Amino acid sequence: EPEVTQTPSHQVTQMGQEVILRCVPISNHLYFYWYRQILGQKVEFLVSFYNNEISEKSEIFDDQFSVERPDGSNFTLKIRSTKLEDSAMYFCASSEFRVFSNQPQHFGDGTRLSIL
Amino acid sequence: AQSVTQLGSHVSVSEGALVLLRCNYSSSVPPYLFWYVQYPNQGLQLLLKYTSAATLVKGINGFEAEFKKSETSFHLTKPSAHMSDAAEYFCAVTGGPGGYNKLIFGAGTRLAVHP
Numbered sequence: 035e036p037e038v039t040q041t042p043s044h045q046v047t048q049m050g051q052e053v054i055l056r057c058v059p060i061s062n063h064l065y066f067y068w069y070r071q072i073l074g075q076k077v078e079f080l081v082s083f084y085n086n087e088i089s090e091k092s093e094i095f096d097d098q099f100s101v102e103r104p105d106g107s108n109f110t111l112k113i114r115s116t117k118l119e120d121s122a123m124y125f126c127a128s129s130e131f132r133v134f135s136n137q138p139q140h141f142g143d144g145t146r147l148s149i150l
Numbered sequence: 151a152q153s154v155t156q157l158g159s160h161v162s163v164s165e166g167a168l169v170l171l172r173c174n175y176s177s178s179v180p181p182y183l184f185w186y187v188q189y190p191n192q193g194l195q196l197l198l199k200y201t202s203a204a205t206l207v208k209g210i211n212g213f214e215a216e217f218k219k220s221e222t223s224f225h226l227t228k229p230s231a232h233m234s235d236a237a238e239y240f241c242a243v244t245g246g247p248g249g250y251n252k253l254i255f256g257a258g259t260r261l262a263v264h265p
Contacts, residue, residue, distance in 0.1 A: 038193070065251060077194070077240060079252040090252055125193060127253075138184060139253060141194040 036060045040126050040142035047116055048150055055111045055145045057126030066109045067127040067139060068101065070094070077125065083109065113147075121149045152177045152243045156256035163263055169228040171259045173215075173241030176222065183224045184253065185215055186240045194240065200224060211235070236263045 039058045047053045059066050068080040081091040083101050100112045109128075113120055123146050127139040157172040175181055182201055186194040198209025205217045215226045224241060238260045242253040 040193075067252070069253070076257050077242075077253075077255040079254070082251045084251075092252075127194075138196045138199055140196070141186070143191075143193040 036140075038126055038128055038140050038142035040124075040145050042145060043143065044146045044148070046148045046150060049118055050115050053113050053116055053147065055113075055124050055126075055147070057109045057111075057142060058107050059109055059126065059128030060140055061107070062130065063128035063140070064131050065089075065129045065137075065139075066101075066103070067129075068111045069125045069127065069141075070122040071125065071144075072119075072122040080111075080124075116147075116149045118149050121147060123147075152181065152254050154241050154243050154254055154256035156239075156241050156259050158259055159257060160260050160262065163231045163261070165233055165263055165265055166230050169213075169226070169231045169235065169261065171226040171239050171241075171261065173224045173226065173256060174222050175224060175241075175243045177243060181243045183215075183217065184242045184244070185209065185213070185224075185226050186242060186255075188238045188240065188258075190237075197226070197239070231261075231263045233263050233265070236261055 041056045066083040069077050071077045079092050081095045082089045098114045102110050123144045125144045126142045129137045129139045153176045155174045184199045185197040187197050188194050197213050198207045200207050200217045208214045213228045217224050238258045240258045241256040244253050
């Protein structure tokens with residue numbers, strides 16, 4: 035069964051450094067998402083992406099964050115200057131289409147980001 | 151705005167016992183509801199989804215959930231727990247004002263199954 039793949043599985047970065055988290059969505063999916071889960075807290079929506087632009091973003095997704103689909107297969111999340119509070123598990127997800135929002139989102143295994 | 155409440159952050163059952171994980175939602179429009187499961191060190195796997203076609207929804211691994219509009223609930227059940235069901239379970243909602251293409255998750259319920 036097709037799946038969403040994320041790399042790396044664990045990223046350790048010094049505070050203030052830039053980090054790029056990578057995702058390969060399911061190939062025929064059109065909508066892409068990033069979520070994060072701070073340890074012990076809820077899974078939170080960050081951003082959704084369709085047709086090469088952001089379709090929705092949360093308050094968390096400030097100017098330090100950006101997303102990109104640099105080619106036909108990858109979807110990336112960049113954090114420009116990391117803070118301690120960015121430490122979390124980051125999940126990428128994709129779904130087929132959004133005409134009816136009952137289409138399930140398929141998640142990757144996540145990237146654990148640790149900021150030192 | 152939509153929200154999801156999962157009652158009980160931890161549930162413990164014996165192997166073979168009924169599993170009941172509670173989820174209540176708040177939505178101003180008919181919602182789309184989902185249950186996801188997260189095994190240790192893994193991502194979120196879809197268990198089942200409610201999309202208004204039927205109020206009783208069957209999912210994978212013997213789980214099912216019933217949508218009750220009058221109670222704004224979407225509780226997850228399984229008649230007989232198995233050791234392999236030990237995981238964290240998340241209820242999520244999407245659709246409607248404020249969230250057509252984002253999932254809003256509950257806080258999760260960690261299910262423990264003991265022999």
